[in-house]
Amino acid sequence: MKLDDILSSIRNNGGRITKVRRAILEAFYQSGCLVSQEKIVAYLATKELTPNPSTIFRELQFLLKSKIITKSTINKVHHYELNSNHRHYHFVCSKCQGITALHLHNPLISIMKELEQQHQFKIQQHSIDFKGICISCS
Numbered sequence: 001m002k003l004d005d006i007l008s009s010i011r012n013n014g015g016r017i018t019k020v021r022r023a024i025l026e027a028f029y030q031s032g033c034l035v036s037q038e039k040i041v042a043y044l045a046t047k048e049l050t051p052n053p054s055t056i057f058r059e060l061q062f063l064l065k066s067k068i069i070t071k072s073t074i075n076k077v078h079h080y081e082l083n084s085n086h087r088h089y090h091f092v093c094s095k096c097q098g099i100t101a102l103h104l105h106n107p108l109i110s111i112m113k114e115l116e117q118q119h120q121f122k123i124q125q126h127s128i129d130f131k132g133i134c135i136s137c138s
């Protein structure tokens with residue numbers, strides 16, 4: 001999904017596109033992977049936007065409820081990612097907390113499809129993170 005598609009789906013559902021809302025979505029597109037609230041705040045600052053934390057929190061809740069983003073908690077920090085690019089996985093380093101996107105979606109997606117058929121179960125959500133030590137920490 002492109003940013004414009006997301007913006008128009010928000011509008012179609014009666015939502016407003018505020019500057020902050022648009023910039024938060026831009027932060028997700030720029031990253032292409034998991035983003036913490038801290039990183040969102042830093043991105044907004046580059047756009048000279050300094051909403052208070054409760055505004056950002058409310059925006060994230062709105063985007064979660066609209067199923068535009070998903071939340072994962074990594075090393076006790078909440079991270080958010082666009083639902084539409086959540087077809088990848090992550091290596092998470094337990095020393096530096098570094099996150100590397102892992103694009104091996106095809107094999108896992110096809111395993112899930114197989115499992116759905118075998119068990120007549122519709123998977124709506126799953127979460128897998130590979131935790132370990134990255135090359136610069138080892």
Ligand SMILES: [Zn+2]
Nearest residue numbers: 033034081101
């Ligand atoms: Zn990611």
Ligand SMILES: [Zn+2]
Nearest residue numbers: 093096134137
């Ligand atoms: Zn590391």
